[in-house]
């Protein structure tokens with residue numbers, strides 16, 4: 001039993017540099033040409049079988065956090081710490097698409113006794129585009145939550161804002177209440193919010209002088225998370241003081257926006273990330 005993950009798939013083209021692990025089909029790094037790293041990866045991240053990498057884009061499936069009944073383990077589902085099969089690598093003029101698949105033949109949970117096939121296509125180029133497709137291969141409907149849990153690198157979360165959430169309702173997981181947001185989102189404490197929106201959102205970062213534009217399809221929610229200082233200090237794989245260096249802006253179908261898929265049917269969620277100068 002080795003205690004280190006196999007080396008990631010490496011992409012190094014005129015369009016971008018990137019690294020993608022078979023465990024969790026997790027994109028750990030992505031930097032389009034001319035930009036610095038766009039995804040935060042903790043200096044204390046572990047690259048160990050069975051443990052999620054703290055950073056990049058973990059795939060949360062088929063429940064989000066502890067699930068709707070707050071009793072599911074591991075948090076965020078079992079596929080982010082499972083090995084996926086790497087099934088394809090295609091190069092299209094410098095844009096590389098990696099395809100990973102995981103199915104009920106190799107990865108199951110006592111909480112999830114359902115036949116399924118799950119595929120992630122990671123298109124790595126000037127933009128990062130992740131397409132997660134669930135197929136119900138069993139005889140009964142399945143009901144699931146999912147998230148593409150991107151850790152976006154920022155210069156200082158206390159100076160960053162998120163545009164595109166004005167007027168949106170959200171479940172505030174910190175307060176445990178339903179609320180409506182007004183104006184740009186700023187950060188002055190622990191933030192853990194499941195917004196009901198399918199519209200693009202933009203992280204404006206005056207420190208790194210860039211805008212990170214997040215566009216989703218097939219996602220009813222955008223989740224915004226930063227643990228702030230005290231919560232981050234309780235998480236061993238967030239490097240000391242590094243809570244200022246990221247904000248998670250996730251595409252998701254969670255809570256009352258869980259997805260039901262009929263036998264033989266599929267559902268697709270797409271998360272697209274682009275960098276613009278400020």
Ligand SMILES: O=P(O)(O)OC[C@H]1O[C@H](O)[C@H](O)[C@@H](O)[C@@H]1O
Pocket residue numbers: 052065075076173192193223224225248
């Ligand atoms: O520590 P993890 O299991 O990776 O979860 C990290 C965070 O993920 C999401 O953003 C959730 O909304 C948070 O409640 C959770 O704390």
